[in-house]
Amino acid sequence: MRICIRRPPRKWALALAILLVVILAAGGCIWFLTDIRSDIGYGIWDRWLAPRSPVALTAAFLDQDDRQIYSLEEIRMGKVDGITYSHSLWLINQDYPLDTAADLELEAISDEELLFYKKGTQKLLEMLTAASAATGDRVYIMSTYRTQEEQEQLYKDDPVTAGKPGCSEHQAGLAADLYTYQHAGRRFIDSDGGRWIQENAWQYGFIIRYPYGKSGITGCIYEPWHVRYVGEPHAKILYNNRWTMEEYIQHLRSGQAYTADGYMILYQIPTDGTVSIPPELTEVTVSPDNTGGFIVTGRIPG
Ligand SMILES: [Zn+2]
Incomplete structure (x- = not known):
């Protein structure tokens, strides 16, 4: 056995x-x-x-004597030489809807259909030209400014992706949705042009407004196709520090001045309709942030 x-x-x-x-x-x-x-x-x-190269936002200490007082209304009316009023730093989200009474300062990009914030239009076109030159991919614009009615319709069709009416940056003319041939929406980053935009938009004053992994802060899913104009040097600061607009504004303390990348940035919450600005700054812009604060940006001479 x-x-x-x-x-x-x-x-x-x-x-x-x-x-x-x-x-x-x-x-x-x-x-x-x-x-x-x-x-x-x-x-x-x-x-x-x-890899990123973080941009230091260094607190600067200024005496009141180092600043000059300006009326916000006069700046807004364009009556102060050397200081531009801008709304490129408006924070627009579900908590901070767009002020419907605000003057949007739109202009046509290429035809009557596409309108964009006029201080950002030139940079948008430069960015698209540079993307095409660098990659050979032509990057197209699918959508820019939208009316309240258009946003309402989009929200009805796709409430996950489309911003709530009144809370979309498209309604401010500050955002553009981009695509390349056969690569729209989330597929945008499959194209060379789409990836180039992710990594270089900041050089033209644009940010990817809804980055990956930040939806808890922005309230929006990752949208690689949606670029938002914020201007210089803010786009560089946001991109390199991996901050959303919400995080950036949280970093800024009322009454505080900062230096970053050759610029001075001052954050003020005015109570008397004025802002104080060091007179030696050049290329000064004043932008409300839509939360009650104003961001003053100026180049430090020398
Ligand atoms: Zn969009």
Whole structure:
């Protein structure tokens, strides 16, 4: 009579099987992230891994004597030489809807259909030309300014992606949705032109307003196609410090002046309709932030 004794499986065989499962699972995840949802794969890289050079926002201490007082109303009316009123730093989200009475200062980009904030139009066009020159991909504009009625219709059709009526940057003319041939929406970053925009828009004063991993702050999903004009040097500060507009405004303290990248930035919450500005600054702009504060930006001479 023969007795058959089955040997227990060898440990190395078990380890090999586990390793194989781990490799297959990791490969599956990478495939999922880079192919099915390439925006997630790119978003993770962009959010945590892509190299950035943080821009220091250094507190500067100024005496009241170092500043001159200006009326906000006179600045807004264009009556103060050397100081421009701008609304490029409006924070617009569900908590801070657009002021419907505000003058939007729109102009046509290329035809009557597309309107954009006039202080950002030139930079938008320069950015698209540069993207095309650098990558060979032509980057098109799908949408810029929208009326309340247009936003209401979009929100009815797609409440997940479209901003709530009254809370969309498109209604301020400050945002543009971009695409390349066969690469629209989240597929935008599959194109060379789309990736170029992610990494270079800041050089033209634009930010990716709804970055990956920040939806808890912005209230919006990752939208690689939606660029927002904020101007210089703010786009560089936001991009390199990985801040959203919400986070940037939270960093700014009322009454405080900062230096960053050759600029002085002052944050003030006026109670008497005036702002105080160091007179030696050049290329000064004053922008309300739509939360009650005003951001003064000026280049430091020399
Ligand atoms: Zn958009």
